[in-house]
Structures are given as C-alpha cells and as structure tokens.
Amino acid sequence: xxxxxxxxxxxxxxxxxxxxxxxxxxxxxxxxxxxxxxxxxxxxxxxxxxxxxxxxxxxxxxxxxxxxxxxxxxxxxxxxxxxxxxxxxxxxxxxxxxxxxxxxxxxxxxxxxx
Amino acid sequence: xxxxxxxxxxxxxxxxxxxxxxxxxxxxxxxxxxxxxxxxxxxxxxxxxxxxxxxxxxxxxxxxxxxxxxxxxxxxxxxxxxxxxxxxxxxxxxxxxxxxxxxxxxxxxxxxxx
Numbered sequence: 079x080x081x082x083x084x085x086x087x088x089x090x091x092x093x094x095x096x097x098x099x100x101x102x103x104x105x106x107x108x109x110x111x112x113x114x115x116x117x118x119x120x121x122x123x124x125x126x127x128x129x130x131x132x133x134x135x136x137x138x139x140x141x142x143x144x145x146x147x148x149x150x151x152x153x154x155x156x157x158x159x160x161x162x163x164x165x166x167x168x169x170x171x172x173x174x175x176x177x178x179x180x181x182x183x184x185x186x187x188x189x190x191x192x
Numbered sequence: 193x194x195x196x197x198x199x200x201x202x203x204x205x206x207x208x209x210x211x212x213x214x215x216x217x218x219x220x221x222x223x224x225x226x227x228x229x230x231x232x233x234x235x236x237x238x239x240x241x242x243x244x245x246x247x248x249x250x251x252x253x254x255x256x257x258x259x260x261x262x263x264x265x266x267x268x269x270x271x272x273x274x275x276x277x278x279x280x281x282x283x284x285x286x287x288x289x290x291x292x293x294x295x296x297x298x299x300x301x302x303x304x305x306x
Contacts, residue, residue, distance in 0.1 A: 080235060111294070121236075121282060121296040136293045168235055177224045177286040178243045181294075183235030 081105065082184035084169050090190045096157040099187045101169030103150055107182070109133065109175025110152040112144055115186070116165040127152055128175035159191045194219040194287050196297035204303045205273045213268040213300045215283030225266040226284040227257055230299070236282060242266060253277070273304045 081104035091097055103110050112124040114137075123136035127146035138144075141159075146152040156163060166186045172179035195218045205211045217223055224243055228236040240251025247259045257268045266283060283297040 080237070082235070113296075120298045123294045123296070126293075134293050170236075178241075180226060180238040180241055181236075182238065183228075185235050 080182040080184065082169060082171050082182050084167075084184035084187050086187060087185070088188050088190075090192065091159060092192055093159055093161060095159050095191075096155065097159065097189065099154040099156070099167055099169075099189075101152045101154070101171075101184060103152070103169075103171030104182050107171035107173050108150065109172045109179070110146055110150070111170040111172070111181060112138075112152070112154050113168040113170065114165045115168060119165075121168075124154070126175060133175055156189070161191050164189055164191045194223075194285050194293075194295050196283050196285050196295050198281075198283055198297040198300045200300050201298075202301045202303065204305060207275055207304050207306050208272050211270050211273040211277070211302065211304070213281050213283075213302060215266045215268065215297060216264050217266060217283070217285040218264060219285055219287045221287045223264075223266075224286040225257075225259060226286075227251065227255070227266075227268050228282045228284060228296075230280040230282065232279075239268070239281075273302075275304045275306050278302055278304045 083102045085100045109128045111126045114122045124138040126134040144154045168186045170181035170183045172181045197216045226241045227239040230236045242259045250256045280299045
C-alpha cells in the first residue's frame, strides 16, 4: 500500500458526460501528479501540482482540468467525455515535487466511457 | 523534449537466471532516471533512481541499474530472477531542468518462467 488513495475505483459513464476523479496523497507529500494509462498511448503524464499550485503540464487535453486543494487532495475533472478517454487514471504523490523525488502511485481509477 | 525507449516489449527469462530490461533516453539537460514496476491491477511501484553520483544504483527487491552517459542508457538488472518478478517494468526520465515533465517509456513485460 503506497498511502495514496483514489476514488472511485471504477467509473462507467456515457459520452458527453463529465466526471471527477479524486486523489489523496500520502501524508506529508506536497506534490500530486496525474497520469493516464491506455493500451495504445501507454502511460501519459497529464499534470503536476505542488502545494496548490500547478507546477508542470503534460499531455492534458483542454477538456480536462485539475486542481489541488488546501488540504492537498486533488481532483481531476474530465468533461465532454469521448470513447477514447476510456483508460486507467493514476494519481501519484511525492514529498517535494522536485525532479529528484520518486513518486508513489495510487491504485488508479478505471474509467469506461460508453 | 525528452524521450524514453524500451526496445523490448517482452522479456522472457528462466527463474534463477540473470535478467536485463533495457532503457535508453534522450534529454537536453541532465537526466533524472527512474525505474518503476507495475503488477496486475496495481499502481506503479518505485524501484530505483539515478540522480547523480555512482553509475551503479541499487534498489528494491535486489534490482540494480547502471547509468551509462555515453550510451544514454539505464538498463535494469537482477542477478537471479524470481517468478514473482514477472510484471510490467517502466523506465522514466525527467530533464534536470526544474519543471520539466516526466516521460515514461512504453513498458517491458517481464516473464520469469519456473
């Protein structure tokens, strides 16, 4: 158990809908990362937050947004969902969010868009 | 932009034999290199990292990796494979410039045969 929690575990929704994925980092970690894992794209870095501020941005679509709250939990919002958004979404956390930190991954949220 | 290649989709090795999972990278600055392992239906787990210093890095579960700057490689090794090592292995790189994204390789599936 990494100490990172993600809810929900599974999510099934229809095209065009909006969903919110939630992540709680390990106790004491200030940085949160979001990743998308799909069979055809592999593991794609989406976005990183450090202590409430956006720190790095990867291949995140404009339909997706994220934020980190004062209690350090983070939410990833996915809107206008398409079939291709079906994937496993991972959250990870690290102590300081610098490039030298290893990341601790949550168990993931499996999103199925029908 | 940084990139990571894992030239083998699949590596098969007999239990007790040494294993190598290959990784090559490309960055403009100094590389921060990581190996992660993913077991079925689980999040990624950190194995080891190279930031600076000794080129041979030791990590969890008896794994080690050697940083080779001239060959831009960071191959993962273990002297004696276990069946329980069977999993998906990811190499990741972050450019030493602060704020750059993490890039993960496509993953290599390791199968250790009894």
